[in-house]
Amino acid sequence: MGDELGALNVIFTEFYFWVTVVMMFLIHVGFAVYEVGVARRKNIRATLMKNIMVIPLVTITFFLFGWYLYFALPNGPGITGGIIPEAVDLGAPWSESMGPNMQDRINGVFWAAFLLFSWTAASIVSGAIIERVRMGAFFIFAVMLGSITWIIDAAWGWSPSGWMVQIMGYHDAYASGVIHAVAGGTALAVVIVLGPRIGKFGPNGEVREIKPHNVWMTCVGLLLIFTGFWGFYAACNIPILDVGGESGSYFSATNIYLMPTTLSGITFNFLMSLSGGMMAAFVLSKADPFWTLSGGLAGIIAASAGNDLYHPLQAMLIGAVGAGLAYKLHYYVERRFRIDDAVGAVAVHGYAGFFGVVVAGFMLWGYPAAAPVEGTSAWFTTPDGFPAINPLGNLLGAIIMFFVLGFLPAFGVAKLLNRFGLLRVPRAVELAGLDTHRYGNAYPYFQSSEAEGGFAEVEREIAGGFNQQVAGRLDEPPGATSREDRRITK
Amino acid sequence: MNLAGTGLDSFTDPADITTLYPFPGLEVALVVISLLLLVSWHFLQMREENEEYDDAIELYSQVGMERAMHFGGVSHLDTAEDMEAVEARVGEGHRPEPGRTAEREARE
Numbered sequence: 001m002g003d004e005l006g007a008l009n010v011i012f013t014e015f016y017f018w019v020t021v022v023m024m025f026l027i028h029v030g031f032a033v034y035e036v037g038v039a040r041r042k043n044i045r046a047t048l049m050k051n052i053m054v055i056p057l058v059t060i061t062f063f064l065f066g067w068y069l070y071f072a073l074p075n076g077p078g079i080t081g082g083i084i085p086e087a088v089d090l091g092a093p094w095s096e097s098m099g100p101n102m103q104d105r106i107n108g109v110f111w112a113a114f115l116l117f118s119w120t121a122a123s124i125v126s127g128a129i130i131e132r133v134r135m136g137a138f139f140i141f142a143v144m145l146g147s148i149t150w151i152i153d154a155a156w157g158w159s160p161s162g163w164m165v166q167i168m169g170y171h172d173a174y175a176s177g178v179i180h181a182v183a184g185g186t187a188l189a190v191v192i193v194l195g196p197r198i199g200k201f202g203p204n205g206e207v208r209e210i211k212p213h214n215v216w217m218t219c220v221g222l223l224l225i226f227t228g229f230w231g232f233y234a235a236c237n238i239p240i241l242d243v244g245g246e247s248g249s250y251f252s253a254t255n256i257y258l259m260p261t262t263l264s265g266i267t268f269n270f271l272m273s274l275s276g277g278m279m280a281a282f283v284l285s286k287a288d289p290f291w292t293l294s295g296g297l298a299g300i301i302a303a304s305a306g307n308d309l310y311h312p313l314q315a316m317l318i319g320a321v322g323a324g325l326a327y328k329l330h331y332y333v334e335r336r337f338r339i340d341d342a343v344g345a346v347a348v349h350g351y352a353g354f355f356g357v358v359v360a361g362f363m364l365w366g367y368p369a370a371a372p373v374e375g376t377s378a379w380f381t382t383p384d385g386f387p388a389i390n391p392l393g394n395l396l397g398a399i400i401m402f403f404v405l406g407f408l409p410a411f412g413v414a415k416l417l418n419r420f421g422l423l424r425v426p427r428a429v430e431l432a433g434l435d436t437h438r439y440g441n442a443y444p445y446f447q448s449s450e451a452e453g454g455f456a457e458v459e460r461e462i463a464g465g466f467n468q469q470v471a472g473r474l475d476e477p478p479g480a481t482s483r484e485d486r487r488i489t490k
Numbered sequence: 491m492n493l494a495g496t497g498l499d500s501f502t503d504p505a506d507i508t509t510l511y512p513f514p515g516l517e518v519a520l521v522v523i524s525l526l527l528l529v530s531w532h533f534l535q536m537r538e539e540n541e542e543y544d545d546a547i548e549l550y551s552q553v554g555m556e557r558a559m560h561f562g563g564v565s566h567l568d569t570a571e572d573m574e575a576v577e578a579r580v581g582e583g584h585r586p587e588p589g590r591t592a593e594r595e596a597r598e
Contacts, residue, residue: 002505060524060528061528064521064524064525064528093517093521093524094517094518094520094521095517096508096509096514096517098517099509099510099511100509100510100511101508101509101510102504102505102507102508102510103507103508134539135535135539136532136535136536136539139532139535140532422536422540425543426543426546426547428546428547428550428555428558429543429546429547429550431555431558431559432546432550432555432558432559433559436546436558437542437545437546437549437550438542438546456559459559460556460559463555463556463559482543483540484540484543484544484547488547
């Protein structure tokens with residue numbers, strides 16, 4: 001900070017990331033509004049509290065160990081090297097740089113930018129499992145995904161020195177895989193073990209629609225997510241860096257891998273992929289507002305892996321295909337496997353994210369992924385000796401994100417929680433509503449609607465099978481069973 | 491005199507200043523305390539949630555599921571009608587309230 005130009009650069013970068021964090025907060029606001037809108041009236045406040053508590057829980061755990069993992073694990077460990085010793089200075093919670101320090105102006109804002117990605121990852125899962133998951137179980141998934149599994153995948157595939165980048169040439173500039181696919185995989189695992197909401201599927205496997213209590217809220221929530229997504233895109237860049245190499249200084253914005261891009265380019269592509277997704281989803285869903293906006297989100301996510309380099313029309317087309325895929329797969333999986341994803345999170349984030357990573361491997365085949373790290377050798381290299389982006393690396397990368405780091409750990413933890421009856425709420429509580437015994441009516445000055453899309457009638461019939469008393473009397477428990485229901489059944 | 495252990499009683503030479511927070515050297519202890527508090531919080535939250543569901547089920551067994559699901563579950567169970575139903579079931583001297591049942595009162 002001795003000279004004015006150097007100080008200006010550092011403080012500009014500090015301020016740049018600080019602003020992205022503020023913008024990204026809107027993603028969480030959007031998720032909260034969206035989830036609450038989807039929830040039925042009897043579950044509003046429990047849904048809200050479940051989502052909101054992501055903020056303190058993931059923040060504290062990301063401070064205590066998440067940030068350290070990002071710096072410590074780019075080598076695996078055991079794949080391209082061991083645990084990075086310098087990670088202690090950068091990310092250990094007792095490090096002097098993890099607090100106000102006159103010799104460090106960047107660490108806190110970088111930490112916060114990554115932290116907001118963590119909140120996003122946890123929120124993605126939160127929506128899929130509403131109206132029947134225990135809060136305590138969700139809090140464990142939030143910490144696991146937000147402060148452990150996603151940040152491990154970021155160390156591996158979202159860092160210039162990560163082993164997936166250096167060996168496989170993995171490229172995922174705006175996190176189709178490292179956030180969305182891993183969160184989608186986690187959500188899928190949890191909804192499989194958790195099971196559908198009571199009454200979602202009829203006795204013959206027919207799918208019943210459970211309508212949102214407020215479609216307006218879901219749409220406004222999604223629009224807020226779009227707004228925050230701008231901040232996310234900005235936060236994935238280094239705003240100014242010398243990328244000139246041997247030919248002399250040349251300053252540019254870079255992607256997360258320190259490879260050149262421009263803020264102009266990503267602005268084109270963000271909006272074009274959003275638009276492509278919305279256009280496709282509008283047609284496929286027959287102008288359904290919820291799915292049109294979700295399609296926009298899926299469009300961005302599908303193009304994000306390569307949105308640092310695509311042409312805007314390529315981004316638009318990839319976004320359109322990604323949104324169509326998400327929409328079709330959501331309903332296919334729901335019908336075929338009787339999986340109840342309340343907000344379509346697995347499809348919009350998981351399937352579209354997976355698709356986006358795979359497509360980027362083909363579209364950007366041969367581009368440099370990152371500067372090579374000494375001692376590593378990539379499967380494919382550019383003429384300059386840089387690890388090259390390629391379809392195989394990105395396909396395997398997508399599998400690692402969705403299944404290895406997303407699905408598998410969450411499936412194991414969900415099974416463990418269910419073993420102790422701590423995954424799902426008791427069925428009587430689910431039927432009465434998660435708010436009923438604790439919070440009461442969220443809209444006390446509005447007349448109640450008995451209909452709730454006719455679904456409340458289905459629930460009353462099911463409750464009738466409870467044999468006068470409560471819980472434990474259903475023939476087939478829908479998925480996970482709570483400890484309370486097991487006790488009553490015995 | 492600075493009692494915070496940083497020796498910071500002047501900002502006239504900022505280039506030589508490192509950490510700004512008070513009591514440097516206690517970072518590891520703070521981390522250990524925070525981790526213990528975090529784990530404890532999870533246990534307490536889960537225990538509280540378990541008790542909450544126990545109470546809810548007891549209440550619903552007293553008022554009946556039909557009442558619990560009144561208006562699709564959006565009506566709070568604290569009306570006089572609900573209390574009468576509870577009274578009728580459990581008899582005199584035992585009047586658990588929603589969210590605070592006799593079992594819980596005994597535990598507390």
